[in-house]
Amino acid sequence: MPDSALSVSDITRPISPSPDPRRWSALAILLTGAFLAPLDFFIVNVAMPAITTGLHSTAADVQLVISGYAVIYAVFLITGGRLGDIFGRKAIFMAGLAGFAVASALCGLAWSPAVLIAARMLQGLAAAAMAPQALASVHALFPAHERGRALSIYGVVLGLSSIVGQLLGGALVGADLDGFGWRLIFLINLPIALVAFLAAIPLLRETRSEKRPRLDLGGVVLSSLALSSLVVPLVEGRERGWPWWSVLMLLATPVFVELFRRYELSLARAGGDPLIDLSIFRLPGLVRGIAAILTLYAMATFFLTYSIYLQGALGYSAWHAGLAILPFSAGFLAGSTFSPAISRLTGGFAPAFGFSSSAFGAAATALLVLAFPPGAMPPLLLMAPALGFIGLGMGTSMPTMMRAIVERVGPHHAGLVGGIVNSTLQVSAAISVAVLGGLFFTILGARTDAGGIGTAFAWTLLAIAAFHVGGAYLAAGLGQRKVACRALPSVAD
Known part of the structure; x- marks a missing residue:
């Protein structure tokens, strides 16, 4: 059977006979990344009026502050998860966390709407590398009898991010500490990311797929095109009155999906490592x-x-x-x-x-x-x-x-x-x-x-x-x- 097939051992075999004694500490670190990524999607909602006033931006600018992050994050999440399988989840998590911190600093110090939008896109890219590693690591770190509890905690943390985003965004904008105002919703990420990064060095062990696959660049490109053609017009279309290009992108989505499916099947038949194992x-x-x-x-x-x-x-x-x-x-x-x-x-x-x-x-x-x-x-x-x-x-x-x-x-x-x-x-x-x-x-x-x-x-x-x-x-x-x-x-x- 080709390597892309799932076998009984894929489903039932434990990764390690002796669980990592630091696994719960490691999960807490990984959940920091899983929490920060959606948090920064929701936290901007209540800060929109303050950002508009503070940067003298238009409604379209503020929409891009939200949608730029959302689009990049959604498009590259599958690739981010696959990179962890290939190069190691600890390495990709720490790279994503560091990039997220740098992008957050740029957001907090942005001097114009264009700089803030660009920094938010960089933040979304880093989040796409960081966030999937927590869910992927649960299989590697936890024995079967603890896996359900770890997955439940992951789901809780993911849901809490939306709630904390609303509460924290309102609190930070309202507090306006030292005149930083809306900038604090991004700068608050820096101490959290720093603590998580330093803790990850000794506590988080490296895990990756047992069979190290090659990165499917063709699959990355086609999946990104398919997701972009769906997400970009959905995010931007209504705000801009559904221009012709948004309708054209939506119509092109099933074409890109079919091209992606055919490419992945062809790669699997040739013995390659598809980005998504369709089986x-x-x-x-x-x-x-x-x-x-x-x-x-x-x-x-x-x-x-x-x-x-x-x-x-x-x-x-x-x-x-x-x-x-x-x-x-x-x-x-x-x-x-x-x-x-x-x-x-x-x-x-x-x-x-x-x-x-x-x-x-x-x-x-x-x-x-x-x-x-x-x-x-x-x-x-x-x-x-x-x-x-x-x-x-x-x-x-x-x-x-x-x-x-x-x-x-x-x-x-x-x-x-x-x-x-x-x-x-x-x-x-x-x-x-x-x-x-x-x-x-x-x-x-x-x-x-x-x-x-x-x-x-x-x-x-x-x-x-x-x-x-x-x-x-x-x-x-x-x-x-x-x-x-x-x-x-x-x-x-």
Whole structure:
């Protein structure tokens, strides 16, 4: 069987007979990178007005500050995961962490919108190298009986990044320490990255794929073209009125995907090392799990539109808008804390339970916003539980979905699947902001009053709920199911 095929040993064989005694410390270091990468996507949301004022930038400039990072990060995550398999996950993680720190410093010291946009793109590239290594390393560092717990912690940390981004962004902008204002949202990364980098030297051991594959440069180019042709127009198209080039790029996406598929199959048949071993998608439940993950970050639009609702309709400051996410945060912490118990009670339906809870919470929040007068926050006794249910669902679905997907593949493909999962989340966020954000602004139209913003926010929440109902359907039965230990046919066969 060719090397690209998955075998029984790929799925069942432990990497090391004696677990690394420093594995939990190593996981904490790796999770720093997994946390910082999405954090810097969400933290900019509440700082947008301050950046616009501070750099005298246009709305299009600020959009590029967000989208430039998002596009580069999403496009190169799969490549970043594969680089860890080839050159070693510790080496790629530390290189990415160092690059992320340098880019963060450039963002914090930016003197013009153009410099900030360029630095954000560099930051996204470094994040794409750094973030996938945590998920990939779980297979190498942990024995089978601890792997589920480590994957659950990873899912919790990934979800917390969105919450902390909202809270921390509002706090730092509002504090305006020594006049640094919005710059602190980037400069705060420096001490965190420095501590993680120094700790990684003695505590993080090198791991890589047992068979060191060659880097598939053709696959990198074609996958980047396919992802770019999808993500760039989704991120930039609505803001720019869907120009002709955005439509053309979307139409070209399936062409690039098919070219990529054919190239990878041809390379596998020739005995090469494809960027993505397409045989992994034959594993039971994997495609369905990735499809469910694709609906998960519909919640990215909630954070964007909730911030607009709070600041635009209710007149909240950035700091108070950050605090208003606390009921969601409490629900998320409860969901993530009790997700193992929920998994034991619901078995394979734990991820579906999470999706259903967040759908219920989003629908309840929408009905409350519509039921009460414009410009007034619904009573806390009603609003807090509704927001809490959204958080409960996300706190349950994130760790259980991570475990359901990653435990379906063997260590040989850990870096690849880590990149695919993270890339899917970013593509999900881009699609969500483009489609559901587009719905919000379409309903809002030219209105700027509290009633118009509230109505647009409520209908967007109902659309998010619909996405998560679809996610619940796709995720049903995926949690805690063991993969059959059988060899899969190679894509080259």
